[in-house]
Structure formats: C-alpha cells, structure tokens
Amino acid sequence: MSQNRQLAAIMFTDIEGYTSLMQHDEKNAIEIRSKHREIFKSITAKYNGELIQYYGDGTLSTFKSSIEAIKCSIEMQRAFLEAPSIPVRIGVHVGDIIRTESDIIGDAVNVASRIESLAIAGSVLISDKVNDQLRNQKDIQTQFLDVFDFKNVDTTIPVFAIVSEGLIVPKLSDISGKTKEKKDKSFKEKFSVILGVLLVLIGVIAVYYNSFYENELAKIKSIAVLPFENMSNDSDSENFTDGVTEDILTHLSKIKDLQVISRASIMQFKESNKLNSEIAKELGVTYILDGSVRKYNKQIRVNAQLIDASNNEYLWAENYDKTLTEIFEIQSQVSNEIAKALKITLSANEIKSLNKPPTDNPDAYGAYTEAQRFLNRGAGKDEELKIAEGLFRKAIELDPKFCKAYVGLADTFLEYIYWGRKPPKEVLEKALGPALKALELSPEEGGSYGALGSISFYRFEKETAVSHLEKAININPNYVGAYDKLAWIRLFEGDINEAVRLFEKIVELDPLSTKNIANIAFSHYYFHQYSKGIAVLDEALRKHPNDNMLLWMKGNLLSGNKQYEEAIKVFNQRTESPNNWMLGYSYAKSGQKNKALEILNYQLEKSEKTYVPPYMIATIYMGLGETEKVLDWLEKDFESGGLGLFFWGLKRDIKFDSIRDEPRFINLLNQIR
Structure with missing residues (x-):
C-alpha cells in the first residue's frame, strides 16, 4: 500500500446526540444528516478542503492551510445554526499525518479527534498549534479554555475556542470528552505552582542574561539619535540644530529594519553628561548617533558619528561642509551612510524616500522647525499651539508644496482635541484640509496617513482609521502616534492583549515617556483589572514620584476600584489642575458632595468663558448621581464631536454602568461606530 507523509490541518465534525435521535426519529435523523453532508460538501470545497471520509454522523477532512480550515469551520457552523438547526461539533488540529490511498493516520489525527470530542453544539475548538497560526489574522478571534490531558496522547494540549458572531464558546463546566481521569488539580489550579517554579528559573536566567547582555544587544539594530551639539552663536541656531537632529531621526525612522527612538525620549539627553553606553542602556539601543552643527552666515558644517554602544567603537564618522540650501542633502547622506554601516539593505521605496528633500526653501524649513519646537513641547498649552499653527502656516506660505508643513498643521489641530482645548467637530474640519493636501503632495509620506488616521x-x-494608521506604519515603522491610536482602537474592540502589545511597542520606541507607561496601565482600567494597572504605575512612580500623568492615571484606576479616598489623595498629590474633573467625581462618590460641587461649579463657570469638554462635566454629575444632567452633557459632548478616547471608552467605562439601560445612553453608544 502506497503512503506519504505531509503536514495538514485536520478537521473532525459530528452531530451531537445523533445516535439518540436515530433511535427516536429515524426519518428526521436521516434528513439532518443529509443537510449536514450537503453543507459540509459545498463549504469544504469552497475552502480547498478534502473530505477523507464520512463516518455515520461525522466527517474527517484535511486542509493545506489552518486559516482556510478555520474560515471553513466558521462558515459551516453558521450554516448549521440556521433553522432548522443542526447541533454540530467541530475540532481542528494541525500536524504531521501519514496519507494512504483511502485514509490518514498519525498522532495529529488522534489529537484532532480528541479536541472535537470536547466541543459542544455550535462551537469550534482548536489546538494551540492552530491558534499560533491565527495570531496575525485580525478577523479571527480565539479564547483560551484550558489545558487538557487526552487519552492516548502523551502530552497535554492547550485548547482554544473560536470567537465569532453566532458561534458558541463553551464554559469549562460544559466540557466533557476523551480526556484522562484527573488524578490531581486542574491546569489553572496548578498554575500557581508552575509559576513559582518559573519565577525561580527566571531568576537564574536573569543572572545569566546580565552576563551576556552587551553581546546580545549588539544583534539588535536599534539606534538613538542624540541631540546634536550647537556650535554656533546665531540667535536662531539652537532651533536650527534641533531641527537637523529631528530630521535625521525622521529620515532614519523610515528604514524598516531599524528601530529608532522617538524625539520625546532622545531630547531628554540634550546637554547630558552621561556616557554613550549609559544612554544606550537606558534607551535599550545598540547604536548611538551624535554630532554637532556649526552655522555661520549661509554656510553650515555638520559633524556626525555612529557609535557601537556596547564597546564604544566608532563605526562611521563624517564632516559635511555645505550651504543652507544643501542641508537636506546632508540628512539624506547621513541616513544612507548609517544604513550602509549597519549592513541594512534599503528597498527602492526607502531609497527614494530618504533622498527626497522636504522643501527647497531654507526659510520655509526654518519656520517649520521652529513650529515643531512649539508643537512638541507636550503640554498642550493653547498659546504654544497657536504659535505652532502660525509658524506652520508661514512655512506653507513660503513653500505651498511643503508636505510636512501641512502634516504639522494638521497635527497641531489634533493636539487641540487631545488636550480638550477646542470642540473636536470644529477642529477636525480645520485639520482635514491640510491632511488631504499633504496626501495629495506626497502619497508616500507616512505623516499624511497618520494625520488622516487620527482624524478618522x-x-x-474605526475601519477607516485602522486602514490609514496601518498605512502610516507600513511607510514609517517607527511612527509612535500611529501605534498609539491603533492601540486604543484595539482596546475598545475588547482585545487587551493586542492593545498592550502595541503600547509596549510604543514604549520601546519612546522609553522615557511616562505618558506611554501610563497608557499601558490605563488599558487595564477598561477591563476592570485595576490591580494590574496600579502595579504598572507604582513601578513607574518609584522612578518618577511626582509625574502628573502617572498620578492622574493611578487616581483613575483607584476610583474604578471604588477606592475613592485613596484616589482623592493621589489626585491631590498632582501639581496641576486642583479642580480636575476626576477629583470632582471621586469627591462625589466618597460622599463629599460640597467639594464635588465646588469643582463642578468651577468647571461650569469656566465653560461659559472657554471650551470645557462636556464629557468632563457629565462625569462629575455621574458621581453626584444626577442621571438626566449626565445624559444632557454627554449629548452636548457628542454634538461637539466627542472627547476622543474617553467617548470611545463609554462602552467599557465602569463609571457609567448604572445608566447603561437608559434609552438616551444606548442611543449615544449606537452612534459610536
């Protein structure tokens, strides 16, 4: 008998309770089996599956792709669930099989059969190996059930359920199948013991890791562009030098195979006396680029050197003597030389992007770099944003084809929204024009898609935002802002693991920003995992005990956990916003109504003079239990455009749980796509 070995996805299906049905209603049982086979045959063919055999009320089939097998199983279950429904169980595993002329055999077949035996009608269960192959399939979600010890299977198998509209996810109490009799505790009960062992192992590994840290780090192609030293005496030379630093950093960020630390983190080392090796370790990078800029009249000299931080060895160095109009040529040459020194092969698109000057007008460039300085100060002060807005407009006036100036103008408008300075609806109209103009001028500029993604x-x-943001990251894989918005979208979809992964990626790119650490912690707020979030913040507060952002986030998590007195203490440790809306909410929930009313009245009076996001006032009313006023102010917030991520979060925010059945609140949620 001929046979061959191959890797395949194996699917078992069967009709639950079919034997009993056959005994009591043979005609109906035959009709159900006929429908089962008809659906199975047509959908399996659609996904390139191969039927190996029918057996009574079940099937055995194989697929060349795990993804196709799962998509097939989802579509089949939905068809089986349509009236008159058929109670079908499905199990899928991937592994090595031996193929004969009429059958398949092997351990993988046995495992697939065992997994199917755990399923209940309407569910699709899969092994961990299949789950691993689905990790990048954003349209397919799974849920871990437990680890099972199957009969005639040597190793334990983690099992997951497919989560999809219409499909059923079994509860552990509903599961029974071909497993060995448990002689000890379940996997989840044993986990604490396993964890203890792992912690010991981690301790051993940590000691070992420290011994070869420097060597391993050298394998990672990551770089920090330290602020170049200003060697000039001109009044505007400091700003010009910072602009050179930032543009080299931006150029390098476009290289896919190079992880580049963001501006926010590297600017903290301006005029620092720390050694390069210390800075590299703090930022988690392998390489350091530093240098100096001397500007005199229309001439400039730029000195740059690339250093391997693990041994302080100079890998490349160069001096450039150019005119101001040739500054972009220097930035392109530096980026290309670094890629060459690090043995990075640039794609055609990367070469084109690195060698394309943003403008040929030095004055426009000067206005742009000064605008960036005000935009990137990070405090969101209205007066600074207005200065940035004016300077970006000046750069555009001097060079109407200056794409990055349009992006900068759009980003400035978006900052007004982030900090709650102006009504979102009003500002978004202003941001859209320059963002679209930037895209028209340069479709290969990641910032254009980033701005459009933020507007969406x-x-x-949601769908439009994700599309734009993913394009932005594809063009610029070090785009912190795009990762940030994607992380919040994934969080509000309910995927905390993906959200935290994206936030952790942001921390890799911007490791010294407490805002990003705070966001990781705050993501746990929306899943009621307050202790996890507080633990992240406490660790960060040990390094930054007076950081207002960290303290604010901790206060939020404490309030979510109904620790209102503790939240009040934390909010009052902050050095800004004594009339903060979350402090007002916490006062109200703790029974200190007079203090809550003081803050509420302050915010109401302020709202008559300037823009105050209505969401903030609604939150204080929520603490006071005034439902109608909460709904009034939330509706005002939505009419003004909605306060960014807070309005997105209404679907998950514990503060609003008591009004979830209110028709007006339901109507608001239905308008958030």
Missing part, C-alpha cells in the same frame, strides 16, 4: 479616530470611523 476622532470621528469614530
């Missing part, structure tokens, strides 16, 4: 985010247009 603030408009609650």
